[in-house]
Amino acid sequence: MILLQSPSRFLLQILKDRVVSGDKGVDIDCHTVEFDDVRYHIQFSMRNPKVMVLSVALPLAPPEAILHDGLPLGAIDAIKAAYGAVVQILDPPKDCFDVTMKINLTKLPTDEEQRNVVLTRIASVREVVLGAPLKLLLRHLASKTVAPNVDKLVALVHRPNESFFLAPQADKVTVVYPMRFQDSIDIVLATSFLQEFVEARRTAALNNAPSCMWSPVPPLELKGVNADALDANAGFVTFVVFPRHVEGRKLDKTVWSLLTFHAYVSYHVKCSEGFMHTRMRRRVESLIQQALDRAKSDAEKLKKLVHGGSFRRLSMKHEGNSNH
Template sequence: MRALWHACTKGGGKGALPEEKNKLLPLQQPQLQHQLSQQQLLVAPTSLVKVESAMILLPGASRVLQQVLLSRLRSTEKPLEVDFHLTEFDDVRYHIKASAKEPKQVLLSISLPQSPPETVLSAGLPFGAIEAVKGAFGSVSQVVDPPENDYHLTLNVDVGSFPTDEGLADQLITKLASLRSVVLGAPLREILKHLATKTVAPDADRLVALMHRPRESYFVIPQAEKVTVVFPMRFKDSNDVILGTSFLQEFMEARRSPGLSTAPPCVWSPSPPLELKGAPGQALDANAGFVSFVIFPRHVEGDKLDKSVWILSTFYAYVSYHIKCSKAFMHTRMRRRVETLIQVLNRAKPEVEKEKKSMSGRSFKRAV
């Protein structure tokens, strides 16, 4: 499998697929398939993807949340009842509800997957999530206490209080549609904000476990001049383990190219790094190794902060998505190769000479 991976990626550069991948992207990207009814909205598997520098990045904003809020803000027709349930990757669930009597009031609830025991939670949410939500959305939304049953957080969004400027309103809707990033990335954002302002205490070298995906965590080690983020990588399928290991090794090598010299240093190791000393035993069981990123203040300055938080929070989904695209690409190449071989074999078959008939109806074969 490893040899097949390198054969299929030959000529595409380290960590990149061949040029033919660009032709296949429209087929490989998950399409926004949804089934609308008065009771449920099913989305598989997430919203549209963004392609930058031949790498596929998952967007932070949920496309469905954007559409619902936009329709409530700009609809000129008689408002209808809205009661949608949707699920994004890593088992994050949403519930969007609005009545016809109060069309500008939208109840938005979010439920997070089961967290690992080593993570620090506050009322079922990552530490600092409530403060992050209030700071991000201001007066346009209010936290409902207690939240809806089976959900961890419920917001009452007042669409009628959105800015009248269309551009500002769109920015606010995009931010609300990024609720997942605000909630799950709250602890990491707080740590990186301290790093950007260089207010991390010199003795703050401690291990912080954050929610990575259902029942799994990743680890952050804040220090005075840098923050180290370590991801234990696990895959259930044995082929995914091989592809994921190859991808992560090439991912580390790509950092050495001139165009990525300013990117955060990346290290892959088959064994736990020294930074994970003291981590629980189940967190160190990773069949695809460990990936470490070293974040310096220049990496989180200004508008880089939110993007860094989102990319780090969804790193596993990013790798998993690229593995699926790579498998689909290799299967396409293999099928194309088989079709080519079949055509060659068909051309190699000797032609069967047809019998010829005379005027009297007798059949004969030409003698060689």
């Protein structure tokens, strides 16, 4: 199984190319989409080649999701903490976007290794913004406390018009995903994948991983949630995260893994579907080749039969003798 990477490779490559090219670059005005739900608008102008304007459009939030000024809870503070003086938040953001940032490349560290760390962090803006409320709750879990002024059940933006839910407690945080897929084949594959995923968690090698459960019906933690938010055709996946899972550097990894869980499942579902299609194509090609080989063999046998037969030509003398 593959784990998705936090930084956007496209965005990171543009940043690195611009740093290397310096004043010799060209104007850039492009759009890109990540995981079908986060859209970026990247702008560079040679009139000011050391400044990049990055606009981010987040997934459309469902009614139950917690937002603050149109952004996930704590997103602005998370951006400031992650990027410092390198990034300036523009208010208001560009039309059709949720946040617009002005990135000053002159304020990047001079050391190449440190500079690459900062660029990678900028390319991970999805994690910084969407993961802000999740990190806030899990950071309190690390200290075995509950974030103040937080409901017993918190809905966070997961995908367009979809939420996942957290039930924070001092000693654990329960995370529940209603799994939805549009394609009927994807539903079947995802359901099978998730059931196997839960079984794999029970192996001895994964004893330290968060416990995982799958259910075709909403778990008790979602009691009282709006029915529209519980419309899941591939069941519900529940993770129980304990303080040991968010200690130190584990926090960022746990946040990213939880934030992209649906994309992780979708990726493997599509890979499975592609693998099966490839196997079926190979099987059909093999059957066709066998039929062609069989037809060729039959044709060769018929040809040998026709050309291999012997016929004796009778002369006039033989014909006369035969009449006597």
